Amino acid sequence: MKRFKIDDVAKETGLTKRTIRYYEEIGLIKPPERSEKGTRLYTEENIEQLKKVIVAREVLGFSLQELHHFLTLKETIESHRFEYRNAVNQDDKKQELQNIASNLRQQIDMLEQKRKKMLELKNELEQLEQRIQTILQEEERRG
Amino acid sequence: MKRFKIDDVAKETGLTKRTIRYYEEIGLIKPPERSEKGTRLYTEENIEQLKKVIVAREVLGFSLQELHHFLTLKETIESHRFEYRNAVNQDDKKQELQNIASNLRQQIDMLEQKRKKMLELKNELEQLEQRIQTILQEEERRG
DNA sequence: TATAACATTAACGTTAACGTTAAATTTTGT
DNA sequence: ACAAAATTTAACGTTAACGTTAATGTTATA
16 A cells, blocks of 8 residues: 655645644544654555544634544544444443433534524625625616 | 623623623724723624624634634625715726625635535534444344 | 722733744655 | 755744733722
8 A cells, every 4th residue: 555755745635744743743643654764654544534634624613622522532433333242341331322422412413503604604695795796787787 | 772891791792801802902893982981881783793703703613814804894895885886986996896796705605615514524423423323222122 | 988899901921733943864866 | 875855853933812910990889
């Protein structure tokens, strides 16, 4: 499988090298493999993970802390997927799953709230746009 | 018309007094009236404006700079609404309006992009939720 | 009317999210 | 094989968005 060095990743994602290392430092992305002497070697998967982080930060406006919370949640779910049936203490596991589910529900509801607010703002902007278009068209007619 | 003091506004909006003064300082909100001796006196309208800023910041994740840009745009449009017909230089005005329109269109498209990305994330989370529910239900059945 | 409770400005402090620089290695191109 | 280019860690610098404190002045109320 092909590996990329940090400068390639930076160019691909638009982040700086510093930022990529920083995201690794605070645990937002998995540490990539290293060469024998310590140079970071990224897989496509590493890069995809980074891109998701960018979307969540830029597009959704999450803070890196919120993002970390989020990703940890996802990781927890995915890592528990197979372990569950063999769990030592079923009741504890069940409780944990229910906590996660409740947490997820909250995040989903929050996203829906945000989408609603965004739509409202978008509508407001479209009204402004309409107003301007009307004025411009009146001008056309009047010459 | 009733006026509120900054502490009331803080309680109403959930912001701190410092933050409210700061938003005024950087031009995010209109400076409210002052009493004879300098105490800030806020109208309902002032408070509404603040609440909109909060939505845009918290819910939409805009930086205060982006917000400022945004609000300035809106202000520009609204203040030009009546002035336009009597404008001295019609061509300049027309050009300006077209610039604003183009700017608005960009913001609207950006909002739509964000909404799309949000929906994707929401769907992803709902799949995770579904997975958890399935596991929990299997547990129920197995006792 | 006095005094407690609140407001104002000014200035320094803090935290997140990187930027920048430096000194030492590593990797790459010829 | 060796210079040039890229990478690593470490540490200090910067900016936005406030928090905190202090000194002083204003408002409310008993």
